[in-house]
Amino acid sequence: MDLIIPDFGLLFWTGLVFICLLFVLTKFIWKPILSAVNEREEKITEALELAVKTKAEMQTLQAENQNILKEARAERDSIVKEAKEIASKMVADAKDNAKKESEKVVVAARQTIEAEKSAAIAELKSQVATLSIEIAEKVVRGELDSSDKQKALAEKLVGDINLN
């Protein structure tokens, strides 16, 4: 029966020890432990949040990088294209110029050639005239060196005049 009858002495000691324990543990132990645990939990939560944030930031950064890269690529392409255009234009211009110049040269050459040719023709003409006069002179002399021949000619010429 005395198993279930409380004992005053033990009650006194239990109360004393428990209240002292509660006081000491609360003041010197639970507070530092709980604050350390809470602090660490906060740290972990913060770190996790930071990680999420960093990830998002990294993603935006990566997207930005992609954009920049894209833009750079486009710019490069346009620059290359422009350069190509300029180069081809330059080549074309050069070609044109060269053509014009060569045409000019050709025209000038032709003109010179024409002039030379006409000069040469003129000289040839005068020489041919001289030569033909000389030849005619000689031929005439040959024809008319005998009196028969001179008579025949004169007759012929008279015949021509008659007819007229």
Place this chain on the structure above:
Amino acid sequence: MSLKNRLNFLYIILIAILPLSNVFAAGKNNSELKNDDKKSHEKEFDVSEMIMHHIKDAHEWHLWGPEHGGTAVYLPIILLDNGLKTFSSKNFYDGISKTTVDKITNASVDYLIGVGPAAEYAMFHEKIYKLNNGELTFEDGHVHGSIKPWDFSITKNVLSLFFGATLILVIMFSVAKFYKRNGAVAPKGLAKFLEPLVVFVRDDIAKANIADGKHTKYLPYLLTIFFFILFNNFLGLIPILPGGANLTGNITVTLFLSVCTLIITLASSNKNYWKHIFATPGVPIALLPIMIPIEMVGIFTKPFALMIRLFANMTAGHIIILALISIIFINQNAAWGALSVPMALFISVLELLVAFLQAYLFAMLSALFIGAALEEAHH
């Protein structure tokens, strides 16, 4: 369990059973002789007396040997009887054993009269009484007509209580020191072991039952009660000094703890709590004369159940283990150890679970009651 462990286990059982066959072969005469021999100088083994002796408080810490004259640690007795009187309990245990006859039941009763500084007092069933004309008189199994002085003795349970409290302080101080020194880092060593328990009490006991972040106020109490019960439960399972006292299975201790919970519950109760008791919402007014007494009783039954639950669970555990070990002594044969030791081991392992479970339940239910007293109306 590995094969090697299983083989070892079998081996132990075989070794334990071997002498059994010898006993059976030797026949009955031998054991009867032994029993008669023992009776002449020792009382017959009384299981219930032994168990009751072990689960109750005592003024000595009995280690081994016979009940009187064996090896024991005699604890100081502190009496408040016209001034403070302190002396060793050896003065009782080595005192004069006296047998008297109960005035009503006519049964013979044994009690101890102190010697030396304890000469004025007598001890009966670990209770100290002042002698009346040099003797105690008994009526119906109780001491009659003697003054009981205030007994503040450092009994077995009180010493165990001191030891448990010291152990908690030493362990917890080292844990707290770790955090103070290292700040908010990952726990190591003892802190690594105890932090999950602290976090468990905070999250699953306090936070889960006490709403709106009010739990921080009650957390120190819940942590203290949890670790106090846990450590003392475990200490009670250690069979030798400084463990083995049935502290948390003592009604006085559980009474104190549940009264603490009751006081805290009532101190933190709000209007809504009392409204539920005196004007339970949804109950017709005609029923209130019945409901109010029921609710009033309900205030006390909750901590009362706490008290009984812890007391009964821990005491029952001790009783079962002791009863199983007693099988050996009832049969006066060590071979029964092959049966009783594995069974006692099994119950001991179960008791480890119960020790934790009861600490958890006490703290959890305390938190639940406090949480209910704090609850705001939400209808």
